[in-house]
Amino acid sequence: MEQNMEKKFLEIKDLRVEYTSEGKIIHAVNGVSLKLEKGHSLGLVGETGAGKTTIAKSIMRILNPVASHVRGGEIYLNGVDVLKVPEAEMRQIRSKVVAMIFQDPMTALNPVRTVGDQIAEVIKIHNNVSVAKSWTMAEDMLERVGILRERASEYPHQFSGGMKQRVVIAIALACNPELLLADEPTTALDVTIQAQVLEMINQLKVEFNSSLLLITHDLGIVAETCDEVAVIYAGKIVENGPIESVFNRPSHPYTVGLFGALPRLDEEVDRLSPIAGMPPDPTNLPEGCSFHPRCPRATEQCRQKDPQMREIDAGHFCACHNV
């Protein structure tokens, strides 16, 4: 039993999330299933609007309560379905068991409170410590992410973008979460800072033995950081598996397209080959396989029937009729 729990540290089953906006229903996540083992890291790759952030926010249950609705599915964390626990219990899980690093450090910090205060707050909530102690722990945390402890009493606007992202990371890691959701943690940063931040996430992950769900659209980052990768398209996982297997043998046409759109140093190519067309309108998804209008290998079957995930290699799954 324990073995089993260990294996299914995080398990998402058939998650469906919708947004309503101006009377239209946006199908953001359409039956996503994922598994993540303790201490492992999974890269979730996909285009903007593919539903990556929505999945992460569903795990934390911090989706906008007015506009979004979880229409179905289960999210097991340590064997508990977090979609069913009461709100008060959920508050205990947030940041203690699962924490999130947000995409945009410029807006993720409260501009009128000091960074020390914002880190100390989360420590105070989840640990039974005094205010003074939580402040010292917040300063320690700042030091850990490479910021001088004296700067704890400064405000977010006094920090650069990269420094703010470090503060965001410090908040996420302050309570040693078992699962870390990193939502494009480097998108808002320039390249030199990106490397530093990634390295820091990696280090801290090892140090705290956390699992990591890394959301990104950058396959390079996934290759550096993750053990497994899941490719998501229009709110569905189209391919997932161990990183070597997927990188060596990308099978779904979309994954192949993603790799084709990467610039390579070892080949002489005049132009990158982008994936033709645009991501589908999430209010009106195509019938059958969502990717078929852009797929070079689409057949009549693709237009009618939504493909199911099939194992094509050890632990390597792909949802395509033609693989």
Add this chain to the structure above:
Amino acid sequence: MLRYILKRLLWMIPILVAVTVLIFTIMYFVPGDPVRIMMGANAEEAEVEAKREALGLNRPYYVRLLDYLKDVFFHFDFGNSLVDGSSVTKTLLSRFPRTFLIAVLSTVFAACIGTPLGITAATHPNSLRDRLAVFFSLVGVSIPGFWLALMLVILFSLKLKLLPSQGIGSFAHYILPCLSAGFMTIALQTRQTRSCLVEALREDYITTARAKGVVERDIVYKHALPNAAIPIITHLCGAIGGKMAGNLVIENVFAIPGIGQFLIRSINNRDYYGVQGAVIFFAFILCVMNLITDVLYAYADPRIKAQFEDSSKRKKKAEAGEESAA
């Protein structure tokens, strides 16, 4: 910060000079003759002319203007009333506390009721409470103050005989004026708080706070509200300033000897010095209220405070640079 306040105080001088020139010029061209009003329609033309001469009203425009500017800005003297010869400065100062009291009390009253209403509305969007609050604020904005004042007098003074209907004397005299002056402000304050808080609650840092496991109460009061504070402060300070200058109607309905009532009386009598004095005084009060608003901003938002401090630091640096260059 001190430097900033000082700078703003100095800036007030050109503004007040401009207001003075403007109101003086307007009053110069306003039709109607104060001396004729004072002496009555049956007075002899020669007598009226003599009186005009004695009051200095026959001197050319620019001579009178320069004289007036000198009096106001060097002697802080707004001249004497053309009606009864009393000092306008003294009248303004003695009437000011009543106007001020009504403005502040009614705004505080509005803040105490409007802010919680706005918070409830914002934290329960589209609920019954929200709809009621929005409805109430719509009603509040639509009711004219003088009508509400008269209705309140009918109810509380005539029918219930609980409160005095006019005049001053005790604290009870101020209740009805403050209620009628504050009612619209409650409505506006509810609206302002609601919209700012709804806006703030949508921000990313609120999601961060939720992800930290912060309880909903703290999310509203510790995270969202401080960020919504600036427009709320602006509205409240503006309300105090506006009421100070705009309670003419309420002061007349309740016969409160404040500055508004004095201004109306002066206008009716073409009492140049009274009107000019009151208008310049209002301009001064509004300038001061704006300054207070801006200083409060600095306490509400560290970014604005940093701007104030930065600009003085930068100047100091520039000065130091110039010195070293020299």
